[in-house]
Amino acid sequence: MRPRAVAGGVFASASVLLIGWQIGAAQVSATTSTSTPATGSTSGSSGSASTGSGSTGSASGSTGTSSGSSASTATPSASATATPAAGSSVSGTFDGATTETRFGPVQVEIVVSAGKITDVVALQLTNEGGRSVEISNYAAPILRTEALSAQSAKIQSVSGATYTSEGYVTSLQSALDKAGL
């Protein structure tokens, strides 16, 4: 092969690879930025909760307004039982939002008893594409165990089940938001 063809080929190939990488990276950052508002609102609500705990004396009053503002998204029964701050007495079942992933929707439900997550139930898991079901069945128990021990959505994603893990975490976080945890 002539040097010109080799040089041109290498240069063009490198460009193509770089562009491909950029496109992929842009997509990933787009999906994280769309999920960032969710985490943002999460930290916001936890922030308001902490301010609630800060003004401990007027706890119930401020809680009433804060739970009222979050009640628009949460189930009425949940908001009724939801108590703030220490969050010690939240109980009930909270459904997370359905998160669309590349391999299908993911939705989890948490069971909360006295402010503690006692169970995480996967209502829907990735099921599109040949291996997805297999991966989901493998990943779900691991994610559940992690969530129960962490008592939050700050859990490691399961390698080989990245999409499932992402969807799981997102849905879990929205369920925690509803529960006000």
Place this chain on the structure above:
Amino acid sequence: MTSTIELHTTVRLPPAPAPRIEVATRLRRRDRRRRNAAVDALAIIVWVSAALAAALYLASPGAHILSGGAAFVTAAGIVAGLVATDLVLVMIVLAARVPLIDRVFGTDRAIAVHRSLGKPVLYLILVHGLLITIGYGLSDRTNPVAETISLFTTLPDMPLAYLSLGLFVAVVVTSLVAVRRRLPYEAWHVIHLLSYAAVAVALPHQLSVGSVLASGTWQRVYWIALYVLALGAIVVYRFLLPILVTFQHRIRVVAVEPIAPGVVSIHLSGRDLTRLGVQGGQYGVWRFWTTGTWWHAHPVSFSAVPSENHARITVRDLGAGSRRLSRIRAGAFVSLEGPYGLFTAKARTAPYLTLIASGIGITPIRSLLEDSVLREGEATVLLRGSDPDQRYLWNEVADLATVTRSEIFAMIGPRPSGADAWQSAEDWNRGVTLTSTFPHLLESDLYICGPQPWTDLVVRDARLAGVPEHQIHQERFSS
């Protein structure tokens, strides 16, 4: 010999006076630049297509959230599979006899590249299967054997993928030089056709199991387009076009003329044969539709430039199939793929022309000389035979040399037994070389056609004498 029909091809006078040397040189330099640019562009397209295959993966979100060793092993496996498939499609296009590729690169060189890709691509496919099995196995915490079983049994299109792998192995193994030599051409060819099946049955698992080509992605659209392009090239240029050419020109055998022991000229009639656009030095792939011969395709050079209704090829019985050709009767229906080849005056790059032919290699040299517009003394012809029986068509070439005012030499006798030489033993001892035979050797286009070992020796001597690579032209007959 025939006496009733006039079979001898009439030697045509050059249609126009040869252009002045400067003009011809300038035009050739321009043509060569264009051909080189086209070849480089094609090479770059191949590079880019391979890079694009890898980029498909890089552009998928999965490539950006890798964690753990297993994920990286799987990722490498995915990229290997994508690049391998892309190269398989490139190989198909190279074998598709695409006119552009034949015109700028030559079908023989395209096939040589096709062949050189075979083994590396098979390795890539094997690496793909191996890495993905290991990668999945690591993330599922199972061993590769158990993972293979689970892949085979639980996923929808994986049995087809394994079938494809098996077919690729069979195709490449039967194409290894050592194995292929033991196989009849037809057996090899039938097995080789399985590569289309291999490519086809590999597709479902790429689309269903893999996530890179998931439905709704542009990657999937691009990938299917590649498949359509490659297989479309095969369908159009290897099936539809030859059928069209065959029915348009209605070629039939007029007579089979023995011209020497074991050598026959087959005279063909047809309609509008000049519209085939055959240039002197090109060949066709011929099929004679009689009971004993229809299943055998013969790559044979035109031994004369076709006229309106008449064409001629000259064949030596090199194999069982060719031997049967000498018994073909007049009236047999003939199908043609082609014309192919860059062994033509269009490929010239230098002010002088040197033609060297040995044995049946005379046929393209003869039609090339017939189709060349030459100044006096521009061309020098050397005809080589190992014995006087091998002087096939020499009288015709001598006539053409007279008409084109070219010099012509003959060299008869076996090669020296002790030395690697293309000359006859006698001339070898006298010290005859390319340089001593052709005074303008270094400013010449060298067209060499003969048995491959002999041709290789001539090419070696030409290179040693300092003839630039682009001035050396040879046609390798092997499909």
